[in-house]
Amino acid sequence: MKKFDILALGELNVDLLLNRIAGFPEVGKEIFAQDMTLTLGSSTAIFAANAATLGARVSFVGMIGKDSFGEVVRSTLEQRHVDTSNLIEVDNAATGLTAILNYDNDRANVTYPGAMSLMGVKDIRPEIIREAKHVHVSSIFLQETLHKEIFEIVRMVKDCGATLSMDVQFDPEEKWEFDYRKILPLVDVFMPNEQELMAITRKATVEEAVDVILPYANVTVVKMGTRGSLVISGGKRFHMPAMLNKSVVDAIGAGDSFDAGFISAYVRGKDLAECQRLGNLAGAVNTTAAGGTGAFSSIEAVKEAAQRYFGQTIEL
Ligand SMILES: Nc1ncnc2c1ncn2[C@@H]1O[C@H](COP(=O)(O)OP(=O)(O)OP(=O)(O)O)[C@@H](O)[C@H]1O
Ligand SMILES: [Mg+2]
Structure with a gap:
């Protein structure tokens, strides 16, 4: 029996949101x-928090500075029942921060x-990996x-006997260097989502991109926004339409929530169709x-939201 179902390995930062700004800033x-508003940012943190809410025992390996933003990160994860004993505090860098300037629907x-x-x-540390059934690595280009x-x-994770999932996320430099072979x-x-998959394979369509990675990949899950998701396993492709929300509040973190739904089912040994359903449902x-x-x-x-908006049940 492992101590944790999921170890989230990824970036940590705070988000500083500035809203209702009088025009665009000028030098x-x-x-x-x-x-x-100052909140916990980082897509890996959204994943970890939501997987914990879905009942998984989650720990986080990520780096923060010895500063008050680091404390915000730690205490927010703790409020969400994510274990923070494996966070690494460094004194040679500050905790990351994203400043977000919101203008209506753009930012x-x-x-x-x-x-x-x-x-x-x-x-x-390998001892930490050995305490987990599963490791989820995310936002690789940001780190x-x-x-x-x-x-x-990834080799170390596999040597330690854990299963492994990976969400690459966007590359701010748009170089997309990723040795998928x-x-x-x-x-x-x-x-990945569809744009990320096409970018790392340098292909113009999802179909072609899937063909490129097929010989190397085990299970692939492509997130396609309001068109749902595609699971590719054993050479077969399974498309599941999105559970459409007609009155979206916002889609921030939908992909991370999808990952949380999918992986919390995966670590419980559910079949891929149920993992995909819970992924789509958590995203929705x-x-x-x-x-x-x-x-x-x-x-x-x-x-309650799953039932009310989408007529779906969750049994974990
Ligand atoms: N408007 C929507 N209504 C219902 N479900 C949605 C909606 N938008 C997204 N989803 C669900 O959430 C999943 C993940 O969303 P998306 O494809 O946007 O991920 P992503 O691009 O990785 O997002 P992120 O920006 O969070 O990283 C989709 O596969 C879909 O099932
Ligand atoms: Mg994403």
């Missing part, structure tokens, strides 16, 4: 924002990666050292409240 000038983001860019293979050492990291054979569940539930974790305040709230 040399100062303007007012009417509204400000401008600036990210200072800070501590998250330092975590590499030497920081990840400079982790990106460079990703092959060594070498890495994917070691990944049990690969979970995510859109019924603000931000990535708003709809996941408790398992009762998730079950």
Whole structure:
């Protein structure tokens, strides 16, 4: 019996949201924002928090600075019942921060990666991996050292006997350097969205991109927004339409919630069709409240939203 069902391995940062801003900022000038919020950012944190709400025992390996933003990260994860004993505090970098300037439906983001860019293979202790059934790695392009050492990291996870899922997420530099031939054979569940999959394979359609990775991948799950998801396993493709939400609050974190739904079913040994259903359902539930974790305040709230908006039940 392992101590944790899931170890989330990824970036940690706070989000500083500035809303209702009087126009676009200009160099040399100062303007007012009417509204400000500081929250836990990071898509891996949304994944971890929502998987914990769905009943998985989740721990987090990620880097923060020895500063008050690091405390915000730690205490917010704890409120969400994510184990923080494996967070790594460094004194040579500050906790990462994303400043988000919201203008109606559009936004401008600036990210200072800070501590998250330092975590590499030497920081990840095999004893910790051995305590987990499953490891989920995410946002690989946002984490400079982790990106460079990703092959060594996935090999170490497999050597420690855990199953492994990976969500690459966006590459802010848009270089999309990812050696899928070498890495994917070691990944049990690969979970990109369609743009990310096309970008890493340098193909113009999802179909072609899937053909390219097919010889190397185990299970692949492609997230397709309002068109649902595609699971590819044993050479077969299974498309499941989205459980459409007609009055979306916002879709921030829908992909991370999808991962949380899919992987919480996966670690319980559910078949792939049920994992995919729970992935789509968690992604859909995510859109019924603000931000990535708003709809996941408790398992009762998730079950209630699943039933009310989508007529779906959750049994875990
Ligand atoms: N408007 C919506 N209504 C219902 N379900 C949705 C909606 N948008 C997304 N989903 C569900 O959530 C899943 C993941 O969303 P999406 O494809 O946007 O992931 P992503 O691009 O990785 O997102 P993220 O920006 O969070 O990383 C989809 O596969 C779908 O099942
Ligand atoms: Mg995503």
